Amino acid sequence: MIRRRAPNRRLRVGLLVSSVLALATFAPATAWAQDEEQEIIDALVAMWAAIEGGDLDAYAQYVHPDFTAFGENDVYLAEGKGLELRSYGDYLNRARDVHTEMHQPQVTIRGDVAWITYYWTDSGRIGEERFTSRGKSTRIFVREGGRWLCIHGHYTAVP
Known part of the structure; x- marks a missing residue:
């Protein structure tokens, strides 16, 4: 009669520890990416909340100095934070x-x-x-000084 040997306990424990370490290595990176x-x-929602509250200064805190936009009805590119703030002020x-309200957001991050x-x-x-x-819209953000600032917006109204 041939007896099968039970798998080596050390091997099983080693595999378990390796699996846990692998998950621990990837889980924080995934959580970090989701946080970013x-x-x-959150930055975009805060921008909208500032507009809803009529607070142009709060809105300005999220707009990069080099901001550009293609608005819903714009023929030409709008350039500069000053123009953006004057337009929203009006x-x-x-x-x-x-x-x-925002629907179906998809965020992609590549460095800053x-x-x-x-x-x-x-x-x-x-x-x-x-x-x-x-x-539908695309907005581009850059991270400067630990904050995400909106540097470009492209907006298209749909019927």
Whole structure:
């Protein structure tokens, strides 16, 4: 009669320890990446919250000095943080009860550069007229001084 030897206990323990160490090595990196992705989403939501609250200074804290944008109806590239703030300042003088929602965000991070694609819906009032819109967008963020700043936005309204 041939007896099978039970697997070596040391081998089983070694494999278990190796597996746990491998998971521990990758798990924090995954959690860290998810935290950074959430930072990008949170920055964009904070930008929208500042607009909803009519706080142009709070919005400005998330806009990079070299900001550029292709707006929903823009023919040409809008360049500079100053232009962005003047445009939003004008908008805030006319709009009220503004609310924006993000749908299906996808964040990609490559070092100190990140981009987020998403769909949006928003609503509000200009004068007595209620408005709604929806669209798709890409925003690019750069990390400077430990903060994520929006350096470019591209927005497309969809019917």
